[in-house]
Amino acid sequence: MERIPVLRMGSLLLITIQVDMHDKLAMQLQDDVTQRISEWGSTGVLIDISSLEIVDSFIGRMLANIAGMSRVLGAETVVVGMQPAVAITLVELGMSLPGVRTALSVEAGMELLFGAVTAAKSGSGDERTEA
Amino acid sequence: MNQLAEIISKNEDRIRAEWMRDMSKIVQRTDLISKGELDEQSRSLLGAIASGVKSSGSTEISGTEWTEARDLLEDISASRARLGFSTVEVATFVMSLKRPLFSAIREALSSDQDKMFNTVWAATELLDRLALVTTEAYMTAKEELVMRQQQEILELSTPVVKLWDGILALPIIGTLDSARTQVVMENLLQTVVATNSKFAIIDITGVPTVDTLVAQHLLKTITAARLMGAECIISGVRPQIAQTIVHLGINLEDVITKAKLSDAFALALQRSGRTVTRISSAPVNPISSLFSRREE
Numbered sequence: 001m002e003r004i005p006v007l008r009m010g011s012l013l014l015i016t017i018q019v020d021m022h023d024k025l026a027m028q029l030q031d032d033v034t035q036r037i038s039e040w041g042s043t044g045v046l047i048d049i050s051s052l053e054i055v056d057s058f059i060g061r062m063l064a065n066i067a068g069m070s071r072v073l074g075a076e077t078v079v080v081g082m083q084p085a086v087a088i089t090l091v092e093l094g095m096s097l098p099g100v101r102t103a104l105s106v107e108a109g110m111e112l113l114f115g116a117v118t119a120a121k122s123g124s125g126d127e128r129t130e131a
Numbered sequence: 132m133n134q135l136a137e138i139i140s141k142n143e144d145r146i147r148a149e150w151m152r153d154m155s156k157i158v159q160r161t162d163l164i165s166k167g168e169l170d171e172q173s174r175s176l177l178g179a180i181a182s183g184v185k186s187s188g189s190t191e192i193s194g195t196e197w198t199e200a201r202d203l204l205e206d207i208s209a210s211r212a213r214l215g216f217s218t219v220e221v222a223t224f225v226m227s228l229k230r231p232l233f234s235a236i237r238e239a240l241s242s243d244q245d246k247m248f249n250t251v252w253a254a255t256e257l258l259d260r261l262a263l264v265t266t267e268a269y270m271t272a273k274e275e276l277v278m279r280q281q282q283e284i285l286e287l288s289t290p291v292v293k294l295w296d297g298i299l300a301l302p303i304i305g306t307l308d309s310a311r312t313q314v315v316m317e318n319l320l321q322t323v324v325a326t327n328s329k330f331a332i333i334d335i336t337g338v339p340t341v342d343t344l345v346a347q348h349l350l351k352t353i354t355a356a357r358l359m360g361a362e363c364i365i366s367g368v369r370p371q372i373a374q375t376i377v378h379l380g381i382n383l384e385d386v387i388t389k390a391k392l393s394d395a396f397a398l399a400l401q402r403s404g405r406t407v408t409r410i411s412s413a414p415v416n417p418i419s420s421l422f423s424r425r426e427e
Contacts, residue, residue: 079358079360080360081360082358082359082360083324083359084317084320084321084323084324084355084359086358087320087355087356087358087359088313088316088317088320088355090355090358091351091354091355091358092351096354096357096358097358102357102358102359102360103360104323104324104327104328104329104359104360104361105327105360108329108360109360
């Protein structure tokens with residue numbers, strides 16, 4: 001069965017979505033991510049959606065859900081590389097993904113995650129303190 | 132009806148001469164149209180009307196016999212709309228044909244009252260219809276003009292400029308409506324991707340008023356930029372606009388706002404880990420000191 005690979009990079013999870021998302025795939029991804037976080041004790045999740053060109057409200061909610069679930073499991077989520085058309089579509093759908101962090105590129109996303117992870121480790125659990 | 136056609140073609144020169152005189156009494160726009168051109172237009176229109184009445188035998192101008200007259204009139208009205216004639220001046224062109232035509236009818240049919248009345252009525256109907264065609268063509272031409280200008284404004288007014296590596300500025304001039312927001316948003320987001328910019332400063336100094344709708348459009352743009360990983364700063368908030376925003380209860384708490392573009396730029400520089408300092412020994416030139424501190 002088709003599924004989106006979840007890669008492990010040290011304490012981070014790397015997910016690159018390179019196919020058109022459909023609802024079943026999204027549900028499968030939710031299962032996989034939560035499973036892996038608890039299995040490997042990951043502290044950060046990076047989702048690269050730079051190849052994603054079509055979104056609907058379900059996919060938008062799925063992104064927000066993954067971020068929410070990861071936070072419950074103790075991991076920070078960053079969504080990187082959103083296309084302009086995708087961003088406009090999500091805004092027009094009224095989904096501003098309030099709990100999700102975003103970055104322009106994988107590199108910037110990694111930086112953000114490392115910053116957030118070290119901040120969390122040093123005790124100041126406030127997630128809004130990143131630069 | 133054939134009587135009307137006969138009267139027109141028999142007295143064509145005289146009707147035209149009187150028509151021109153009447154017209155020049157009411158409107159005189161020698162600055163916009165030459166006498167020779169006006170004469171030419173009147174001649175061809177009167178000819179087209181005469182042939183229209185003759186061949187169709189009625190004053191119902193929707194038929195194919197009237198195509199020539201209608202096209203001619205539409206062309207004349209449209210060109211006058213573009214030249215800057217007013218509505219009254221354009222409508223008067225046809226309306227002032229009434230008196231000369233009526234007096235020609237009276238002369239020709241003074242012996243028969245009934246016939247005269249019928250012919251006058253037919254002529255009135257005909258000229259009224261032609262006047263409506265004129266007005267409609269005039270309005271259409273004006274509307275096209277407005278649409279084209281709107282399109283031009285839309286294309287002109289949304290530049291995205293790069294202030295520094297990773298810092299963009301978007302000066303908005305004029306009111307933000309839905310169509311413009313769409314263009315602004317697309318422009319901004321595409322430039323964010325192309326230049327890999329982390330900060331975007333939206334300068335609203337040139338926005339005359341900010342109401343709830345404009346604020347909503349701004350928030351949409353900011354949210355879309357945030358989803359892509361760029362941070363937006365609003366600058367150029369004038370005192371009156373700050374008052375309006377608070378009075379309307381618009382929630383801009385999640386957005387960074389600054390009074391001036393320079394303040395926003397300073398913040399963006401600071402957030403991206405840069406500072407601007409003056410080199411004490413060098414001659415005081417803010418531009419050169421800015422460049423000498425550039426890291427990359």
